[in-house]
Amino acid sequence: MLRILAVAAVAVLTITGCARGDGETPQDVGYAPDRPPVTIDFWYMPSGGPLQDQVIAGEAAQFHAAHPNITVNPVRIVWEDALTRLSTASSSGEGPDVTQLGTTWVGGFSELGALRPYTAAEIAAVGGQSAFTAASWSSSHLIGSPDTTAMPWLVDIRALFYRTDVLAAAGIDPATAFATWESLEATLRRIHDAGGPVAPLAIGNENTFGIIHNVAPFVWSAGGDLLNASGTASRLAEPAAVDAVQYYQRLVARYNDPTVARMVNNDVPAAFAAGRGAVTIDSSQSVGDFLANPDRAGLRAGWSTAPLPAGRAGRFGFLGGSNLAILKDAAHPDAAFEWVRFLTGKQSQQRYAVSTGLWPARTEAVAGTKLETEPAYGAFREMIGHGRMYPSVAAWIVVESVIAKDFAELWHAPGELSRDEIQAILTRTSADIDDTLAAPGRTGIND
CATH class of the missing domain: 3.40.190.10 (Periplasmic binding protein-like II)
Structure with missing residues (x-):
């Protein structure tokens, strides 16, 4: 057709x-x-x-x-x-x-x-x-x-924002700091070990829809997906998706600013601009805001942007x-x-x-x-x-709500979760998604 x-x-x-x-x-x-x-x-x-x-x-x-x-x-x-x-x-x-x-x-x-x-x-x-x-x-x-x-x-479209002064103080080359999963994690670890006043990461954990947008690129770059090609079944319990979620949850558990962690996604750009967190994920709208209003502590010190890191299946963005x-x-x-x-x-x-x-x-x-x-x-x-983009299925509004609800356990955990714990959460999430997709007429609009 x-x-x-x-x-x-x-x-x-x-x-x-x-x-x-x-x-x-x-x-x-x-x-x-x-x-x-x-x-x-x-x-x-x-x-x-x-x-x-x-x-x-x-x-x-x-x-x-x-x-x-x-x-x-x-x-x-x-x-x-x-x-x-x-x-x-x-x-x-x-x-x-x-x-x-x-x-x-x-x-x-x-x-x-x-x-x-x-x-x-x-x-x-x-x-x-x-x-x-x-x-x-x-x-x-x-x-x-x-x-x-x-x-x-x-x-x-989203990318990484980072503090140039923090990277310089830790002796990190921004040209290679975010190229791959491994280099991103190494960068956050070096910022943490340098013991400076700024936390390595600034990610809001209260807006779970925003978190899905941040996690999905890692699932894709690991070689996984959220749904199958026809949009009829979940793929979140597969090993590639588990790898991606475990990686992301580990970074948040180890390196996130605790104050920013309690914020909704929309409040994070202002927190980053004010000086909280050395690295964050944000949309292009913040570039215009940061350029127009540069006199904030985190921006005066120097900032720039970088593409999201590549995984074994390549580089992807939400x-x-x-x-x-x-x-x-x-x-x-x-x-x-x-x-x-x-x-x-x-x-x-x-x-x-x-x-x-x-x-x-x-x-x-x-x-x-x-x-x-x-x-x-x-x-x-x-x-x-x-x-x-997410698959344009009729029930995506409901699917997204299911993911947001079930994933909340990942971000509110007191620390780093084991692979078995993450597998259990994603297995349950996949089952909930499959139930949603199997229900006739589910759109989340007039349900």
């Missing part, structure tokens, strides 16, 4: 002759300038504070200038309420025309039939699958489905973020597509990414921006090519 879509996309490009996907070029799809004026509702979930609200308003204004017959009404929805409100909207038919979706939500809402699939002509009009970061397209549809129901928009979906009951689906095309176009992607520190899903949007030239973004430029 993917080959059929590709052929259809090429055909549309041939017919229109100008499907550049830059968000501004008229096409034979979308909402023509001579059609009646309409207003579309757009739900978005801010993760960048007031600045993100301003950027959304600015994009809506620029879009209206280019499309005078379409007005965008941006509606701010906090992430904590978004799932419930979208569930209600999808069942009542009274939701927005376009909504932002967390990448892990796409499978569930697609399974419920809540989203309007993008046509082959529309996919071609935004540049096709190849225009976007390779891994991000895996979240554009329910696993095994030929329907593209969510267009990649923003990318959450890739998350947000997609754009048109609801099946959208009042103005053609106008809604124009807004999606605009937001996923190169110019809007560049403005949005540069303003908020989020990574654009559109590959070409990095060129010519500080994401391409600023050294502190270098680790993220490398990690984007190693990014991998």
Whole structure:
């Protein structure tokens, strides 16, 4: 079916002759300038504070200038309420025309039939699958489905942040400090043994969803996976996954700052900037924050970024973020597509990414921006090519909750756990995941 879509996309490009996907070029799809004026509702979930609200308003204004017959009404929805409100909207038919979706939500809402699939002509009009970061397209549809129901928009990619002064004091070369699992552990051990005032590691243990994002790359780099290829069974009890979780749990148990350990994931960047911890895992958004607000103890002393270490199966990074979906009951689906095309176009992607520190899903949007030239973004430029998303299964929301609940025992343990103890936890987790996947109709959205 993917080959059929590709052929259809090429055909549309041939017919229109100008499907550049830059968000501004008229096409034979979308909402023509001579059609009646309409207003579309757009739900978005801010993760960048007031600045993100301003950027959304600015994009809506620029879009209206280019499309005078379409007005965008941006509606701010906090992430904590978004799932419930979208569930209600999808069942009542009274939701927005376009909504932002967390990448892990796409499978569930697609399974419920809540989203309007993008046509082959529309996919071609935004540049096709190849225009976007390779891994991000895996979240554009329910696993095994030929329907593209969510267009990649923003990318959450993670890398290591570290204190350059702490490494220098311990005599550690940053060029090799984080290259492999072995060198990362050796680096943390040397920082610990140097006896300085800063703990080697700064990882928050209270937000277990954030921890999953940190652990998954180690599972992948060990040669393991969370689910099988079809998304029908857990692989967390397999030896490679046990190796990865044991490694990660050992680092946290031995080297983590005890104060940071009691924090939720979102509070860790500020703690690192204030001087807690020599090494942490964080997203590209913190680069912009650290550059804009450098007068904090941990930043004044010197900081930089590095890719996550490679394991025996290679280097991997968690890739998350947000997609754009048109609801099946959208009042103005053609106008809604124009807004999606605009937001996923190169110019809007560049403005949005540069303003908020989020990574654009559109590959070409990095060129010519500080994401391409600023050294502190270098680790993220490398990690984007190693990014991998969670499988887009209908029940992923429930699966993630199961992992978060069962893994809490790992992070709240009083010390380092044995392999047998970790194996027992992962065996139980796998059984819980398999029960979830076997239950018909489980999506975690309206359960």
